[in-house]
Amino acid sequence: MSTKYLKRFFKPRSIAVFGASEKAESMGGIVIQNLIDSNFPGTLMAVNPEGYDAVYGVSCYRGITELPEMPDLAIICAPPEAVADIVRKLGANLVKAALILTGGLSLAGSRSAEALAEEVKEAARPYGIRIMGPDCMGMLVPGSNMNASYSHINITKGKVAYIGQSGLLGTAMIDWAAGQGIGFSHFLTLGEGGDVDLPSVIDYVAQDPYTHSILLQIDHVTGSSRNFISALRAASRNKLVLVLKSDDVTVAKPAPAPGIPDENTVYNAALRRAGVVRVTTSDELFHALETLSRMKPLRGERIALLCNGSGPNALATDRLIRQGGQLAPLSEATVEALREIMPNSNWNGLNPVDLNADATPERFAQAAAILIKDKAVDAVLSIHAPTRLAPSVETADALVAVARKSPRNFLTCWMGRATAIDARNHCNNANIATFITPEEAVDAFLHMVDYRKNQEVMRQTPATYIEQNTPNHLSSRQIVTQALDDKRNYLTHREAFDLLDQYDIPVQPTRYAADIDSVVQCADDIGEAVAIKALHQENAQPFNYDEKSGQRWHDLALDIFSRDEVRHAATRLAYRVSERFGDDASMGFCIQQMKRGFQSMQVNVGFTRDRTFGPLLVFGAGGYTVDVLADRKLMLPPINMALAREMVKGSRIYRILMEHSYQLERDVDQLSEVIVKLSEMIVDLPHLESLEINPLLLNKQGILAVDAAVSISPEPSRLAISPYPGDLAENITLKRSGRPAVIRPIRGEDEPNHLAFYNQLSPESIRMRYFYSRGVxxxxxxxxxxxxxxxxEMAFIVSAPRLDGKGPETLGVVRAVTDPDNIRSEFSVVIRDDLQGEGLGVILMSKVIAYCKARGTLMIEGSTLPSNKGMQGLAQKLGFKNSFNMEEEVVEMKMLLNEPTEDWQITRLQS
Structure with missing residues (x-):
C-alpha cells in the first residue's frame, strides 16, 4: 500500500463518525469527545440514523447523503451488521479511507463474524476504499491534534511511534506512558489488519521525520511475511525498532516445522535478520520504551556501574554477565581520579565502583563525571539506595547536571519507593532513562546493545563474491521433478547424496544394497570396518525424531568387521524395519566405510520450512546420541558468507572450535560455505521442503557429509527475504571501446567497488545526481x-574486468524505487565521467525500463536539474515526456509503461 495514501488516515482534513451518540456506552460518542478534547482542527461530523441534531456539540446527520461534504476519513462505530452497508455507501460517494472500531468482525471461531468481515471486504473492493481495522482501538496522532480512538486518556507529543495488534494492551501502554511523561508521534492498533496492514503503517511512520523510534506489538504475522520483513528491514536502517512478540493463546497452533523447537526461535531469527530487537514481556516493553524515548545511540557496548553499596552492584553485574554484557575496563587516569574521592584508600580500582553507603550527592556527581569521560566507557549506570547521607532527590539533581553535559548515555536506577519516586520523576523530567531495579536497568541497556549488534550484522560488508563451480542445476531439478512425478514427498538416500554432490558438498562414498547378500558383498568390496544403515520412509524424512531420540540408533550398525557380523547386523536391521513398518517398508541399505579419528566434530546443518516465514536455515550440534534440538541456530535465507559466519559464531559449535580447532578460520569458512550452498539450493529448488545433513563431520581433513535426508513438496516455497535475481544479469559490449562487460543487479559484495566508483565521479556528476555537493x-x-x-527497489550496475587485470570495477549504475502499489517507479542514473560515449546511459536506462515494465509498474519517472541537458536528451530519445516543474525547479521525465486497469490506479496516476 502506498504510504502517501495513508495521509487520509493520519492527516485528515475532515472526519465523520458513524454510530455516534451521547449514550454512556456509545463508542462513537467517546470518539467524538476524544476528537474534541484533542482540538482536532478539521471538520467534524456525526452520523446516526436516530436523527440527533448534535452529538456533544458536533452536527449530526441521519445518513451519508445528508453530509455537507464527503469526509477524508470515516470512523465506523456502528453495530457489526451495519458496517458492510456503510462501507458500500462510503465507497459509492468516493470516500477513500475508513477506520472500523466496531468489535466482533474478526472474532476467531465465529462463523457469523467471519461472514461479516468478508462482507466488509467485498463491499470495499469495487470502490478502492481502504479499511483500517476491524477490532482496533483507533489512532492517536498528537502532531495532527487527532485522538481518533476510544482511549480513556490522550497522549503527549513524542518521538516514538507505537503500532500494535492488541487494543487493550495499547490502552494500558497509553496509561503507563502518561504516568512516565513519555510521548508518541503516532499511536495505533490495527486488530487483524485485513486491508491497511502492519507493513504499510511501518512504511509510513518510518518516513516520518518526527519519528525517531518504532515500537511494535504483535501477536502473530498476518498476510505476507515477506512484506512484513521487508518493511521492518527498511525501517530499521533509519530508526530504532523494537518488537514485543506475545504468544496468542486464543489461537490453536499447529506443531512447529521439523527441526524447529518452537515458534519463538523462529521469530527471534526473523526479527534479528530484520535488524530489530525483540522483547517478550510487558515489563520489558515498558522498560524498552523508557530506553527508546530517552537514550542516545550507543557508541559501544561497555558499561560502567556506580553505586553506594556492593549489593546492588552485584545484582547488576550478575545480570550483565549472565546476559553476555561487558563491563568497561577503567583507564589508569580514571582510577587515579576516582581514588582521590573514594572514602576507602583500599579501593580495588575496578568496575563496578562502590562509593559506600555514606556517599553524598556531591561524591556521586564527581564519580559519574569522571567515569563518563573515560574513552573506554560507552555508558554509565548509576544505582542508588537511599540513606540519610545520600538523599534520593538531591542525588538525582546532582547526577542530572552531569548527564546533561555528556554526549554519552547515562542511566539511573533509584531503588525503593517512598523517597525514590521523586528522584525518578526528576530524571524523567530531564529526559534521562530511569529504572526501579538494577536488573531492569541492565536489561534496558542490553536491548540497546542487541539493536547495535543487529544493525552491524545487517550492514556489514559481505566477503568478496566468488563464483562457485556452477552446479548442474538441470540435473538437480530433474532429481526433484522425478520424485514429485513418483508422488513421493522425499528423496531417496542416493538422490539426497547426488543433490549434495551437485552443490559441491563433499559426501561420504556410499554403496547401496537391496538385500542382505548384497550388503555382505558391498562390505567385502570395501574391505574395512563398515557402517550399515537400514533405509525406510521414516528415516528418509529430515529432522524426524521421536520422543526417544536414541531409537534412531536402531537403524544403524557401526564398526562391523567380519562377514558374519555384517550378515547378522543386516538381518537384525531388516527384521526391525519389518517389525515396525511392515514387510514392504524396506528401501534397502546403504553401506559406508567407518570414519573415525582426526578428532572429528559432528555438526547438524540443513533447512526447514516454517508456515509463516517460509524456508529457514538450521545449524547446530549433530549426531544421534545428543539432544538434537538443544542447539539450534536459525536464519532466514538467502544469506552470504558474512551472515553464514555470523550464524556459525553464534552457536555452541564455535565455542568448541575455539578450544580445539587447529585452523579456526578455515573451519569456520568451510562450515559457512556449506550453509551458503544450502541457501543457494533453497533459491534454486523451491520444491525442497526440508533437508538435514546429520552428521556433517569436521576434522583436520575438512568436511564430509555422512548422512542426509531430504523432503519435498508439490507447493513451492516463498522466501521471506527476496533472493538475488541473478537471472537478470546479461553480457554486453561497450559501444566505443568494444570492452566486454556485464549488466546485473547490485549486491552487497559490490560495496568496495561502489566506493571506488563514487570516488571517480567528478564534483559536477555528483551534483547532477544528488542535486547538491556532498562528501564521500x-x-x-x-x-x-x-x-x-x-x-x-532495483539497482543495475555495469561491471567489467579492470584494465590492469585486478578484479572487476563498476562503470555505471541505474536505480529504480517503486511504490508499494507498483504505480510509480522513480529512477536515477549515473555513469563514470571517463566513460561518456560508451552507450552506458542507453544500456542502463533500457534495462531498468524493461525491468519495470515486466513487473507491471504503470509509470517510470525521474527528475534532473535544468542544466543537465545530457540526461534530458537521453530521456527524450528513450521516449520520456519532459516538463519543467517551476515549484521544484527541476525537469521531470515521465514514461507510461503499462495501462491502468482499475479506477483506483487511474486516480493514483492523476494525483
Missing part, C-alpha cells in the same frame, strides 16, 4: 545502496 559516502550509506531489498 559512509559505510552505512554504502550498505544501504548495495544491500537492497529487491522487492522494493
Amino acid at each position: 559516502p559512509t559505510h552505512q550509506e554504502l550498505a544501504s545502496w548495495t544491500q537492497i531489498d529487491y522487492d522494493r
